Amino acid sequence: MKLIPCPLNGLRPADEFIYAGEVRHMPDPAQSTDADWARYVFHRSGVPGVKQEWWCHTPSGYWFIAERDTTTDEILRSYPAAQRKVEAS
Amino acid sequence: MAWRLLKIGLSSRYPEPRMFRQPARLPKGADVVIIGAGGHGLACAYNLAKQHGIRRIAVLEKGYIGSGNTGRNTTIIRSNYLTPEGVRFYDRSVQLWRNLGPTLGLNLFYSTRGHYTLAHTDATLRTLRWRAEVNKHLGVDSRVVNPDEIARALPMMDMSAGGHAPIIGALYHAPGAVARHDAVAWGYARAADQLGVEIHQQTEVLGIDTRGGRISGLRTSGGNIATNCVVSAVAGYTPRVLRMAGLTSPIYVHPLQAMVSEPLKRWLDPIIVSGSLHVYVSQTARGELVMGASLDPRELHSTRSSREFMTDLAQHMLDLFPFLAGVKVNRQWAGLADMTPDFAPIMGRTPVDGFFLDAGWGTWGFKATPVAGETMAATVASNRNHELIQGFDWGRFERFELTGEKGAASVGH
Numbered sequence A: 001m002k003l004i005p006c007p008l009n010g011l012r013p014a015d016e017f018i019y020a021g022e023v024r025h026m027p028d029p030a031q032s033t034d035a036d037w038a039r040y041v042f043h044r045s046g047v048p049g050v051k052q053e054w055w056c057h058t059p060s061g062y063w064f065i066a067e068r069d070t071t072t073d074e075i076l077r078s079y080p081a082a083q084r085k086v087e088a089s
Numbered sequence B: 001m002a003w004r005l006l007k008i009g010l011s012s013r014y015p016e017p018r019m020f021r022q023p024a025r026l027p028k029g030a031d032v033v034i035i036g037a038g039g040h041g042l043a044c045a046y047n048l049a050k051q052h053g054i055r056r057i058a059v060l061e062k063g064y065i066g067s068g069n070t071g072r073n074t075t076i077i078r079s080n081y082l083t084p085e086g087v088r089f090y091d092r093s094v095q096l097w098r099n100l101g102p103t104l105g106l107n108l109f110y111s112t113r114g115h116y117t118l119a120h121t122d123a124t125l126r127t128l129r130w131r132a133e134v135n136k137h138l139g140v141d142s143r144v145v146n147p148d149e150i151a152r153a154l155p156m157m158d159m160s161a162g163g164h165a166p167i168i169g170a171l172y173h174a175p176g177a178v179a180r181h182d183a184v185a186w187g188y189a190r191a192a193d194q195l196g197v198e199i200h201q202q203t204e205v206l207g208i209d210t211r212g213g214r215i216s217g218l219r220t221s222g223g224n225i226a227t228n229c230v231v232s233a234v235a236g237y238t239p240r241v242l243r244m245a246g247l248t249s250p251i252y253v254h255p256l257q258a259m260v261s262e263p264l265k266r267w268l269d270p271i272i273v274s275g276s277l278h279v280y281v282s283q284t285a286r287g288e289l290v291m292g293a294s295l296d297p298r299e300l301h302s303t304r305s306s307r308e309f310m311t312d313l314a315q316h317m318l319d320l321f322p323f324l325a326g327v328k329v330n331r332q333w334a335g336l337a338d339m340t341p342d343f344a345p346i347m348g349r350t351p352v353d354g355f356f357l358d359a360g361w362g363t364w365g366f367k368a369t370p371v372a373g374e375t376m377a378a379t380v381a382s383n384r385n386h387e388l389i390q391g392f393d394w395g396r397f398e399r400f401e402l403t404g405e406k407g408a409a410s411v412g413h
């Protein structure tokens, strides 16, 4: 089975993890238009590339960030959630 | 027979004419250019030529005809959806499917089998009842059946699902069918070709040009082509093509895998789906079991197969059919599913004038091939979204008006 690097537990089998999607910037709901909000809720960057993603190691309940190439499924790095970079798009 | 084979073997000429021409180079311009020669792109081209008399049509395909999801799918055709928009649309497709072989002059091996969606929990049964009522209301043949009736129809199935997920009912949909996927692509390609449509294989679209918010042409690996009208029918490649047009959308891509067993003597007539067990299966005319499950759990733009998929699916197959324990898996493969948040497609006009989208077909679009061709062609010809696709329009997300089809499309594609 594929192994995934967890910043807390080291290399662990893939079936101990869940994937929770790309790290995204949430616009301020009070400031954004309905159209901007809809875009935030529904639109995704569906094109392939290296993406910053939310992952969770379920046995330890630990959430972290992995950078993964969505063409090869390779995880390039992983680090604690506090180190994520979120840019307004 | 042997004599004919020998003659063909010794001759340098191909005995049968090709099913369609292979034009040498791209035309300089076209009235409509369709990106993607899967079933959807080809059906749209055919309908544009046949019903709307448009003559200068080019279909561009980066690989070969049917090399995308059309040639990778498990070919389940049904109309027992959940929303009225979905039921009407897929019901029109089933009507077109019934006469499609004769229309295209090719045997599509269309085979009506009946389709069971199994319920193992009260929550599932509730959704199945809901679907049955919506279906009946719109004249589609669906009904909820009880465990006795299921056991009588499928005596070889373990009604307790290995003891851990007893079957408490099912949605039975008599029109459920399967068909030969390659033949669908070839049939539409030949019929379109005969009407003058140019199909260019090995031609990848690399860029989309716009002028003042309008389509003006395409850049491809085989040169440029001028046009004011483009239809994108590229399934799992949709986000990449949208980016060329400067658009983003809710579409995200996950692989969907499937596998097939060695051929067995015929024992399974209907199509069986269990959402809770993540398994669906039908038996082909050649006797192979075609099996599938739910989507891979994360975004990936690769058609690799995984061992976990095969072992999980085999496990769930054995819950329902323990006697298959000694049967071998012959092949497994994957396609790229273009998923939407509401499990309904995105069809018709887009914010770019002259750029039409036929996408968001995820795990469920093969059955829609004929109706998507019909409605997209009508939409392009009139520059107005066809009545049957109005619930699938590009703008519905911005209006927060989703067409929630998940209850009918998540595992039972």
Ligand SMILES: Cc1cc2nc3c(=O)[nH]c(=O)nc-3n(C[C@H](O)[C@H](O)[C@H](O)COP(=O)(O)OP(=O)(O)OC[C@H]3O[C@@H](n4cnc5c(N)ncnc54)[C@H](O)[C@@H]3O)c2cc1C
Binding pocket: B035, B036, B037, B038, B039, B040, B041, B060, B061, B062, B063, B064, B065, B066, B067, B068, B069, B070, B071, B072, B073, B074, B075, B076, B077, B203, B204, B205, B206, B233, B234, B235, B236, B237, B241, B256, B257, B258, B292, B333, B334, B335, B336, B337, B358, B361, B362, B363, B364, B365, B366, B367, B368, B413
């Ligand atoms: C394993 C699996 C099982 C499925 N089972 C079912 C089922 O049982 N029932 C059902 O209804 N649906 C099913 N589906 C879904 C169904 O296969 C698809 O929704 C449907 O076939 C989509 O058809 P299409 O013509 O839109 O796309 P495709 O057949 O994928 O065609 C798109 C074409 O576009 C080409 N292309 C992409 N980018 C470019 C470019 N830049 N330039 C030129 N060409 C390009 C590709 O090469 C491809 O040939 C399944 C899918 C999979 C993967």
